[in-house]
Amino acid sequence: MNKIFNPKPSTWATILERPTQTVDDIEATVSQIFSEVQKNGDQAIKKYTSFFDNVNLDNLVVSQAEIDAASLEVSAELKNAIAVAKANITKFHEAQQTPKVELETTEGVRCWQEKRAIQKVGLYIPGGTAPLFSTILMLAVPAKIAGCNEIILCTPPSKEGNVNPAILYTAQLCGITKIYKVGGIQAIAGMTFGTETIAKVYKIFGPGNQFVTVAKQLATKYGVAIDMPAGPSELLVVADESANADFVASDLLSQAEHGTDSQVVLVTTSENFLTEVENAIATQLAALPRKEIATKAIENSKLIYVENDEIALDLINEYGPEHFIICVNDENFYTNGIQNAGSVFVGNYTPESAGDYASGTNHTLPTNGYAKAYSGVNLASFQKSVTFQKISKQGIQNIGNAIELMAEAEGLQAHKNAVTLRLEELKK
The missing domain is CATH 3.40.50.1980 (Nitrogenase molybdenum iron protein domain)
Incomplete structure (x- = not known):
């Protein structure tokens, strides 16, 4: 050292x-693969799986038979250890649930905020030299607590076309049944665009190498959110x-x-x-x-x-x-x-x-100095905060003039009119 x-x-x-490496060193490769996956779907996924993982796959989907067989290969001791971890992760993330925030900001103006789960999320689980089945717990447990409707998982296959048994066992334990034998850049691209086999998602989670990190950042250009740039x-x-x-x-x-x-x-x-x-x-x-x-x-x-x-x-x-x-x-x-x-x-x-x-606690965390601005994954990572408001006749009269003055000062006459018409109606 x-x-x-x-x-x-x-x-x-x-x-x-x-x-x-700098993004410039990697981005050209990532962009090329993204372009091919967007255009050719599963065909491109299989091409790059062959290139990077040295295996030719006819089917990208992990079958239920493979999941069942994997459970038999995981020792009872490891299953118990996973259960202990899952219980603690569940407790900590359940405690992060927050109630609806509701108040009257002005008489007749009621505002509130509620949490809504992100409906479709994709989990990326590294599976190379260190198959990180623990990351499934860190991502799937809060996703389930948040109430995400669709949770898919991508992880790279071995040269024999298999997925590590502990990954499959843990995924099933967490209630994930859509598992794909896809890793690296092509996995992120698949979840970004969707293919004949892989579902398109709204947000991608999970750590990876520098190529995966850049791929996740590129995904944001196509309207897909990410947890963070975790390298x-x-x-x-x-x-x-x-x-x-x-x-x-x-x-x-x-x-x-x-x-x-x-x-x-x-x-x-x-x-x-x-x-x-x-x-x-x-x-x-x-x-x-x-x-x-x-x-x-x-x-x-x-x-x-x-x-x-x-x-x-x-x-x-x-x-x-x-x-x-x-x-x-x-x-x-x-x-x-x-x-x-x-x-x-x-x-x-x-x-x-x-x-x-x-x-x-969650182990999916910001790297490369991003901790200055990003949080690690938590329950809120799988949720959106949606605000609501309901204004009564008295309420619009209480704040209407302020809205009119501000809209006029910004040169937005239609904004002002939307209030003025209501106030005039109330004077009749």
Whole structure:
């Protein structure tokens, strides 16, 4: 890892750069695939599935027989673990339900707001080197609680044309029956335009690599909403001498093993602790099955020493991490001061892995600094807020003149007339 000591604020932007390709490097490829899927539907989907996933599929749909068979391949122990996670995720997201907001803003003017579920949503579940069946829980559970009418799922097939059994089991457990063997850019394009097989959706959810991230952003140009631009995983840990170096190293490696383009960062106020973590990473890395992936991610990562907590907090808010772990004596300083983070993990016994799986919070989070403006997925992500108003005769008389004056000042005479006609009618 790159060690950096007391960096000046003028260098932070460079130091904190993510190891990602620019959109320009990717967009041409994404645009080409989108264009073909829009024009040729399933034919284009199958073409690029063959190209990227090395498998030729006659049927893109996962059959009920495949779903039933998958359930038999998942161990009872894993099923129980998934049930624990699902229960906690359900509790946390059910608690996010809000009542109707209703009030009279002026006598005779009643306004209210109600939530409506997004009717059609598409879930993208990565299935390559790490089949993220946990992401199904994070997306399908709140979608069901919100009341989404149609929930479809796309995930890449293996070279044998199969889908990981845990993905199929978890999808069925969450009530998803429309599952497609489609990954990458072509999956996002399929959900954006719809094909002979894949349903068009109103909003797309789910993480992915840089190509999937750019594809989701391109989808918004065709009237499809997305959860957020969620790209390669990242983690920042702030720690002082009170932290456990082995714990911190394990947390950093837990994200480094996601992919070669992941990034992990340690910010510490102790030079000795920085060295301890560096040594612990080397020891733990050697024993990881995904050592090769984690090693490349570590090359993109930083160990940063700063003199005090105030500097550390400023630097962290500038970075805006997807995951932020706090392992310091003064936890409140950071929990109160953090402005830009997707999800925060507080204390030596709160590993980021807990949020990834079973604590109950959602793990679909903004990356690449988008935490400065985006929230992670939550119940509201699957809902729209619709406002209503009903104005009585007395109400239009109370606010009518204000409307007329404002409309006239903006040069919108028809707006004014819509009120004036009503007020004149009431004078008769």
